[in-house]
Amino acid sequence: MSNTYKSAGVDKEEGYKTVDKIKSAVAETHNKNVLNNLGSFGAFYEIAGYKNPVLVSGTDGVGTKLKIALDTKQYDSIGIDCFAMCANDILCHGAKPLFFLDYLACGKLDSEIAAEIVLGMVKACKDNNCALIGGETAEMPGMYQPGDYDVAGFCVGIVEKDQIIDGSKIRAGNKIIVIPSSGFHSNGFSLVRKIFPDFEEQFEGKPLYETLLVPTRLYYQDIHKVLEEAPLYGIAHITGGGLYENVPRIIPEGLCATIDASKIQIPTVMQELEKRGNIAREEMFGTFNMGVGMVLVTDENHVDKILDLLEDAYVVGEITEGSEKIKLSI
Incomplete structure (x- = not known):
């Protein structure tokens, strides 16, 4: 029997199922500034309406809180955590979140679990008027055990240069x-x-x-x-x-x-x-x-x-x- 990618532990079909389960929900986070759909090599976001815009970016993960979610099979909140840890950081500079990208790695992909995690991100993006414009799902047998998942994200926001909050205006008595x-x-x-x-x-x-x-x-x-x-x-x-x-x-x-x-x-x-x-x-x-x-x-x-x-x-x-x-x- 000839070897295949699936025999090595990577099931491409399960990845396609994941995309099918999240595609319509992800599209609901898009606005007129998102210029392409899920599936392109890169995601496009047009910036308009700012005089002197500054982009503010942040990246983070969920850490070992994931272990509790995986052990108890509670996956719906992890995506919210991933988005929040990134978006809350850029918010410290007064930035409005524009778009978010996620990275999901696992030992053996289960489209139901992956979709539930991403749908948490969708919910968080909606609550923050932010577009989920791309992501990557990596099935990595040998690096992760079946049932293991890791989640990280990347958020980009925007703020007018003269409205950046950086602590420089803090004074005694505040x-x-x-x-x-x-x-x-x-x-x-x-x-x-x-x-x-x-x-x-x-x-x-x-x-x-x-x-x-x-x-x-x-x-x-x-x-x-x-x-x-x-x-x-x-x-x-x-x-x-x-x-x-x-x-x-x-x-x-x-x-x-x-x-x-x-x-x-x-x-x-x-x-x-x-x-x-x-x-x-x-x-x-x-x-x-x-x-x-x-x-x-x-x-x-x-x-x-x-x-x-x-x-x-x-x-x-x-x-x-x-x-x-x-x-x-x-």
Whole structure:
């Protein structure tokens, strides 16, 4: 019997099935700026209506949160996570997401699973007025085991050059506002899985995996609603490294984000992780978002307006003079 690509472990027909299952849904994310359809070698997106546009790009994956999704066969939220981790990053500069591309790798392709993951991306793109214009599915036997999947994405956004948010306008006396996270988002899951090995155990009346797999919150609608009404001088997406690593990225030299940690609303699942794992509070804040999804810096005069616009946001500190860039009172 002659060898074929299928006998080596790659089933092209399953790939075609995946495309068939997602093609119409992906097309629903397209707008007049998308100039070609799924299947071309490259994706085309026309830019119009900007005076001095700057493209802002970001790429990321879902990390070992995927392991929980695969073990529990819950695939619908992973695509949302992948999109959110990319789009939330470029949002920190005031960018509007234009288009998104995904990369899905696996040991043996199952079109049902692949389609469910991509349809999560479609949902997230729709919620953010963003076009899913391309992607790649790679079946890689020998590199991945059957049942293994890895997901990554790439998002490109746009902002007028004179409207870029980069922290340079932050001044002493500015206030620090928090938008809560939806949970762990997509960071720190290697430690989460170590402390919570049984994803099926009951936590607050439901299987623990339901809490762990809550998708990363999408902040585009909230942030751009604020930007229409009030200025933001700095925005930090709190991902791996927590507040300690992400807030200093927007703080100018000579200034310090002074944050009262007692005001932070820590999710109960993170409190349980800390207790069960005997994890030091400083380690928790250096690994997880601790309930903080986005940090916003604005002038004191605009705080009330922003809190009116974002019903779950709250103030946790202010910008002071100092060389530390962040001071977190734990």
